[in-house]
Amino acid sequence: MAKNFHTDNKAFMLYKDWEDIFQALDSSEEIGELVMALFAYAKRGETPKLSGGAKIAFLMMRAAIERDGIAWEEMCAQRSECGKKGGRPKKSDESGNTDEKAEQTAASADNAEEKPQGINDTAEKPKAFSQTERFSEKAKKADKDIDIDKDKDIDIDIDKDTDKDIDKDKAIDKEKKKDAGTAKSVVRSFGTHKNIMLTSEQYNELESRCRSAGLSLESYISKLSQWLFTKGRHCTDPYRIISGWLDNDSKRKTAAKPKEKQGCDLSWYDDFAMNFDLSKFF
Numbered sequence: 348m349a350k351n352f353h354t355d356n357k358a359f360m361l362y363k364d365w366e367d368i369f370q371a372l373d374s375s376e377e378i379g380e381l382v383m384a385l386f387a388y389a390k391r392g393e394t395p396k397l398s399g400g401a402k403i404a405f406l407m408m409r410a411a412i413e414r415d416g417i418a419w420e421e422m423c424a425q426r427s428e429c430g431k432k433g434g435r436p437k438k439s440d441e442s443g444n445t446d447e448k449a450e451q452t453a454a455s456a457d458n459a460e461e462k463p464q465g466i467n468d469t470a471e472k473p474k475a476f477s478q479t480e481r482f483s484e485k486a487k488k489a490d491k492d493i494d495i496d497k498d499k500d501i502d503i504d505i506d507k508d509t510d511k512d513i514d515k516d517k518a519i520d521k522e523k524k525k526d527a528g529t530a531k532s533v534v535r536s537f538g539t540h541k542n543i544m545l546t547s548e549q550y551n552e553l554e555s556r557c558r559s560a561g562l563s564l565e566s567y568i569s570k571l572s573q574w575l576f577t578k579g580r581h582c583t584d585p586y587r588i589i590s591g592w593l594d595n596d597s598k599r600k601t602a603a604k605p606k607e608k609q610g611c612d613l614s615w616y617d618d619f620a621m622n623f624d625l626s627k628f629f
């Protein structure tokens with residue numbers, strides 16, 4: 348029976364990169380709702396109703412949980428197929444012949460013991476004992492060769508499993524890097540009425556521009572948030588609007604800045620007055 352990661356898997360993975368996403372949420376209530384939503388989806392496959400930043404964060408995390416769950420199901424299916432095959436078949440090597448030879452040797456030894464004692468008993472017993480010892484050594488050598496072959500097979504299986512684990516780790520690292528890049532573009536809600544949606548990159552860029560121009564980004568966000576709330580409207584691209592306001596205000600502020608007055612250096616006049624010879628005029 349195929350495994351289902353929602354009901355059969357007892358655990359799911361939380362990535363360290365998700366810490367930034369949790370910190371980006373506005374309140375502890377949203378964080379709690381997001382955590383319970385993750386457990387509901389991982390355990391029962393349910394998709395709770397969320398809103399705002401918590402909904403966007405859940406969609407990202409749900410994709411990672413589903414990806415890990417499918418990988419777990421495939422691994423269980425592979426193990427099940429290997430179990431049905433029953434492992435490697437036994438090799439038809441010298442072990443069978445060795446066992447037969449050992450049995451024949453043991454039988455001959457028993458027959459030698461059952462013979463009546465006579466003149467030739469002293470010559471036959473050492474021969475039987477030497478044959479039994481020789482066949483026993485061959486049997487031990489054959490068993491040792493079988494153990495070596497089994498160890499080689501185990502080493503090959505371990506190498507294969509190690510390669511699979513390495514490929515899986517590479518895939519997980521790739522997905523983590525992808526999730527980390529996506530986390531930078533997480534949408535957050537701003538403004539008095541939480542109706543201004545900006546990504547982290549957009550907010551940081553606007554804040555840097557406002558700081559350079561000596562303006563306040565929060566005033567722009569509050570102004571747009573109050574206007575949208577009063578008019579009952581929804582803004583699809585608040586970044587473009589705030590950026591336009593910022594450009595216009597920066598230009599006006601630059602134009603209204605008074606020009607520096609050029610200084611008047613009168614040091615040449617002092618030198619002229621002190622060194623001018625007035626005697627020719629008297």
